[in-house]
Amino acid sequence: MTPSANKPKPIIFSERGTTRHFLFNPPAIAPDNGDSPFAENGSIEAMQQAFPEIYCGDEFLRYAVEQMQNVSCFGSMIIRTDGVVNTGNSGDHDNTLCILGVSRVVDELCRMENGTWGPVEADSLGCFFPGKNDADTLQLAEDIQGRVDGLANGSVSIGVASHPTGNYKKEEIFGNAGKALAHAFFFGANSAVLFDAVSLNISGDELYQKGDVSGAIEELKTALKLDPGNVNVLNSLGVCYGVKGALEEALEAFRDATRFDPQEVMSLYNAGYVHSMLNQTEDALKYYQKAEATGEDVFEVIFQLGKLYLDIGDLDAAKTYLEKAVCLQPDSWIPYLHLGECCEALHMTDEAVTHYETTIKKNPTDACAMSALGVLYNEKAENPEISTLFCEKAVEISPENGLFQFRLGKVYFG
Incomplete structure (x- = not known):
């Protein structure tokens, strides 16, 4: 087996497919702990010894952007090591060997392509390539990944951006590459993404x-x-x-x-x-119905349809949708609550009691279910002490609720 045989194949993405959720929770580009990424790090020291002429960190970025001032277009990338294959040495030693190997690959390519590079974090390198556009820079990223893939340890993920892009200034392009790198993390190790x-x-x-x-x-x-x-x-x-x-x-x-x-x-x-x-x-009903018509059984859509039908008094439709919502998310308490309200309005008292009881089991502090259940117990002349207790607890939880106070009075005085 070759050293790279067990590493992931490079994946190049210029765009990301459809996502369903806004809250991606991506990993941060760098930990915001107030510490400099260059504080006493063996990898940085090793790179400075191997390449004594290079600039590091902010000094590198200032130098690189200055070099790009007289060019009409350029590509930029940030290269981060994905971690290393343990060789039996200490982790720090393996990490240093990995970033040094990547540095040699990047240095050679920059010499060939008239680029400039430097460490921007202990595990990350920055590069600028004058005269390169999006496609050119993405191809260079692919070349770097291919060369790193031949090394004995580690792989890299790369974020790519270029100038001109929109109204971004030249000094903002490397930040875009950092955002592309955060984007690349969604695709796993050995990925490269173009800023978009x-x-x-x-x-x-x-x-x-x-x-x-x-x-x-x-x-x-x-x-x-x-x-x-x-x-x-x-x-x-x-x-x-x-x-x-x-x-x-x-x-x-x-x-x-x-x-x-x-x-x-x-x-x-x-x-x-x-x-x-x-x-x-x-x-609202029109859009919910369109959402349902897509054929996807999304709990939120089905639940809101049931709740809306309940609000407008179409109780049979409400019951159908709320029962379906319960099936879609049986661990959620809220569809049981509204299903109890629906059954109560349909004079299906036993079913209403069952759904309110289920609501309280799943959410022991739900004042709405407690108050309603207390009244139903009272009407059925069952569990008078529990009936009073539930109505009292509901008022304790939501003392501003007039309905809950009315129900408690009804239980007290009939």
Whole structure:
């Protein structure tokens, strides 16, 4: 077996396929712990000894960007080691051997292609190639992966970006390569990704998860300049607007997404949900029905249809959808609660009691189910002590709820 036989085959991606969720939770490019990535690291010292003329870190980036000022186009990449195949030595020694091997490959290629390179972190190298466009730089990334694949230990993942791209300044291009690298992590080791709208979607999600929703919105708006019809980005943008309470802007983003892809179930659902929040019942129902018509049994869609039919008084339809929602997510308490309400409205008391009891088993602090169940127990003249206890507990949990207080009074005084 050759040294590289057990390593993953390089995968080159210029775009990412359809994703269903906004919250990707991608790994960060670098840990934000306040420490310099160059603090007393054997790999950095070894590279400086092997290549005494190279610049490192911010000094390298300043030098490289300065070298690119007089060129009309250039490619940039960040190369990160994926980890090493243990050779029996200490981990640090293996990591140093890996990054040194990668450095020699990169140094040789940069000499051939008039590029410049330097370490940007202990396990990462940066490169700039004047006169190269997206395709050229991606091909160079593939060449690097092929050469590294022949080494005895390790593989690399690479993020690629080039100038010109949109309105980005030259000094911002390497940051785009970093976002492409975070994008590459989704495909596993030995992957290379070209910076695109999905890279910005992932970057926006990272900002979103850190609580910077405004920053995420700006990132996603930039993504749409690169790819105006990207349904995932539009859906993500709508989610961000929704979180900020900008419902009209959220609705516009979701509608745009459904225009580009009328079968995208999450965008259809989200549009329906915003209409529900705006009390636009007919429009909400229309979008939920379109989402159901895609043929995907999505719990949220089925549940919201059942809840909406319950709200408008179509109890038979509500019961059908809520029962289906229970089947789709039997561990969730909320469809049981609304199914109890539906059965109660249909005067199916025994079924209502069963569903409320199930709700409380799954969510012991649900005041709605406690209050309703207490009243039903009282009406059936069963478990009077438990009936009172449930109604009292509901008021204790939600003392501001007038209905719960009314029910408690009814249990007390008949």
